Amino acid sequence: MRISTGLRHPAPMTALRPAPSRRRPWSRRTRPGADLALAIPLFLLESAWLVLDWIYGYGLEVWAAQGNRSQIDAAALAHIGRLRVLLVVVLVLAVLAAVFRARWTVIAHLLVAFLVGGSLMAAQHEWEQSHRPPAGCVRYSANC
Numbered sequence: 001m002r003i004s005t006g007l008r009h010p011a012p013m014t015a016l017r018p019a020p021s022r023r024r025p026w027s028r029r030t031r032p033g034a035d036l037a038l039a040i041p042l043f044l045l046e047s048a049w050l051v052l053d054w055i056y057g058y059g060l061e062v063w064a065a066q067g068n069r070s071q072i073d074a075a076a077l078a079h080i081g082r083l084r085v086l087l088v089v090v091l092v093l094a095v096l097a098a099v100f101r102a103r104w105t106v107i108a109h110l111l112v113a114f115l116v117g118g119s120l121m122a123a124q125h126e127w128e129q130s131h132r133p134p135a136g137c138v139r140y141s142a143n144c
Helices: 032-065 069-099 103-130
Strands: none
Touching: 032 069, 032 103, 069 103
C-alpha cells in the first residue's frame, strides 16, 4: 500500500524551464488591421494640419498684415518654424512605427514627411526670394 502525500515529485535538476516570454516591439509585426486603423487617421490628421496651417495660420496672418512687411515676415518665419516642428514630429512617429514594425503607418508618415518637406522647401525658397539683396550689392557692405 502506497501513501500519497499530495505533493508532486520535483522535476529533475536537468529539466529547463521555459523562458518567460517578453514582448518586445520589434519581435513581431503589428497586425495589419491595427496598423491601418492607426495609419489612416494619422495620415489624414497630419495632412489636414498641414493644409489648415498653410491656409489659416499663414494665409490669414498675411491677410491681416495689410501689406505691413514686418508682420508678413514674422508670419512667414513663424510658419517655417511650425513646418520644421511638424517635420520632426512626423519623422519621430515614423521611427516609432518602424520600431513597432507597423509597415503602413511608416509609409503614411513618410508620405506626410515628403509633403511637409516639400512645403518647407517652398516656404524657405519664397523667403529667400523675397529677401534677396539687390543685384551688384556686396553682401556685407554698408550700403546693402
